[in-house]
Amino acid sequence: MESILEQQRKAHEEIERLEQAIVDQFMKDPKSHKERLTREHRVSDFLDRISSRSKFLYELYEDSDGARKNEIDALSGTSEFSEFYGRLKAIKDYHRRYPNETVEPLELEFINQAKENGEDDLDKLFSGEEGSGRFLDLHALHEQYVNLKNIKKLEYLTYLGEFDHFSDYSKENKHGEYVKYLADLRNYLESFFRRVKPLSNLEDIRRETENEFNTLWVQGKVSGKKSYSKETVYDAHLKSKKHLKAANEMIKKDREIAFLEALIQKYAQVLGSQREDTKANVERKRALTDRERRMELETEEVDDVETESEDEDKIYNPLKLPLGWDGKPIPYWLYKLHGLGVEYPCEICGNYVYMGRKAFDRHFQEWRHAHGMRCLGIPNTRHFHEITLIEDAYALWEKLKSTSKTDDFKADTMEEFEDVEGNPIRSSYDQQKILTN
Structure with missing residues (x-):
């Protein structure tokens, strides 16, 4: 059995290593939500262990049964040499009886812990x-x-x-x-x-x-x-x-x-x-078709595989530039050329902000804007391109309904043509107007 002083020494060492392990965790920059949550759970486990070992140390120092005092007196009394050799003999006898017993130093536990990936354990915590x-x-x-x-x-x-x-x-x-x-x-x-x-x-x-x-x-x-x-x-x-x-x-x-x-x-x-x-996720899923839901599930599976196999080297990106096809930040001149630093908010999309003109133009035909228009009770047609305010959308919708352009919204009677310049004509009303002109 270990002496009380040795138990105290080991407890102090474990607390110091746990404190350093917490510092090491916070020195890392988590790249994703899962990495951040994994770090917090690991730090929480370390704090629980520190609390447990601190309580153990407090009880030893309190020495309610006087065992620690007796041990110190024995080591510092007139018979300290006989006490020392007696303990040395006990250690030798123990190793003679158990010659092949493996002992893992405390520092190895924290070295191995730093290499472990706790995201698998995190997946088990949530549905x-x-x-x-x-x-x-x-x-x-x-x-x-x-x-x-x-x-x-x-x-x-x-x-x-x-x-x-x-x-x-x-x-x-x-x-x-x-x-x-x-x-x-x-x-x-x-x-x-x-x-x-x-x-x-x-x-x-x-x-x-x-x-x-x-x-x-x-x-x-x-x-x-x-x-x-x-x-x-x-x-x-x-x-x-x-x-x-x-x-x-x-x-x-x-x-x-x-x-x-x-x-x-x-x-x-x-x-x-x-x-x-x-709430936003439930609304988004309701706006998806069955095919889009299947594609989303497949994408999530691919993303999980890529996350497990991706390189852990950090990418230096102080300007927070978007990543290109090679996984590296795009050049700053390209970022400025495409106006990716310009924000385009859309009230119909729930005040969602699109970065860059290209993303803004594309979003009018994407699920978020289509869902917003559907909630307003307005068809998401080409007439409402560039309309981002709810008030403007309602005003234009009332204007279109009050004119003969309402025929343009009847999908079952619509046909698509092109004029001599290649412009699409999506209704019989547009065709008639061009022919008469």
């Missing part, structure tokens, strides 16, 4: 729908929600935006299965938070929420609930002891439910970016 922590997966909870009694039924996309609107539910329906649904929703959000933000302290958020909630509860300002801030007020309201006991139980349950709701609302606020990304 496919969660996209390595980029999106929430509330499908099971949505199914649980729509099966509650006397609850307004919401489709999934609407549910993502309103699952924390608890004031919309009547107090009479907040019992039984509803409480179980709240607990399951809270458990999922806490689990997702720990997986996607491993370096954040969930307990701090919970304590902060509890303090805010207690203040509002005492003041009677919790939405949808009634409480009594003073004992005298409460006693005046309830005369019967039996009624008082039953009412106390009811208020206790109401308080638990209200705190659950407040906690879920806080988690939804902290995970706001993932929530918005989830």
Whole structure:
């Protein structure tokens, strides 16, 4: 058995190596979301080990049984030489009994750890729908929600935006299965938070929420609930002891439910970016055809293979230039020639910003703009090219509907021609106009 002093020395060495390992992790520049999250999980593991070893050291230094003091006295007393040779003999006897036992020095563990790729472990933490922590997966909870009694039924996309609107539910329906649904929703959000933000302290958020909630509860300002801030007020309201006991139980349950709701609302606020990304991803997937969905899945598989096999050498790119076909930054003169530094925002696309004129011109026929036009109830035809403001799109649409150009939007009667200059004519109206001229 190792001496207490040797155990302390090894614990101190492990803590120092863990601290250096954390520094090494933060010296790296993660290239992707998965690399950043992998680094955070690894650092979180290191911090847990530091905490564990620090607690172990504290107990040794506290020396509640006096064993450490006895060991130091034995080494520093009059019989220190006999103590030294006695320990040396014990070490030799141990290695004589176990001559082939392999020993891995502590530094080898951290050398091997630096070479490991933790992205495979990261994939096991998240479902496919969660996209390595980029999106929430509330499908099971949505199914649980729509099966509650006397609850307004919401489709999934609407549910993502309103699952924390608890004031919309009547107090009479907040019992039984509803409480179980709240607990399951809270458990999922806490689990997702720990997986996607491993370096954040969930307990701090919970304590902060509890303090805010207690203040509002005492003041009677919790939405949808009634409480009594003073004992005298409460006693005046309830005369019967039996009624008082039953009412106390009811208020206790109401308080638990209200705190659950407040906690879920806080988690939804902290995970706001993932929530918005989830809504955008659901909308995007709905706009895809079956063929586009299959192509996207194939692309993701190819990207995963390329990520695993790509070279780890860092590319020097201080100007953040786009990468060319060879994976290297394009020349700066080419970047300026194509105007890739010029931003073109489009309100119809949800204020998405396109870099460069070429990308801006191309986006009018891409899924994002087509989906935006479809949400406005306007056909995405050539007449609306260059239109990026919602107000302008509506104005042009009303103008076109008020003229004979509305015939141009009837896809089942449209034919495409070309005039002598090669310009496309996409409707019988355009053809007639040219022929008459």
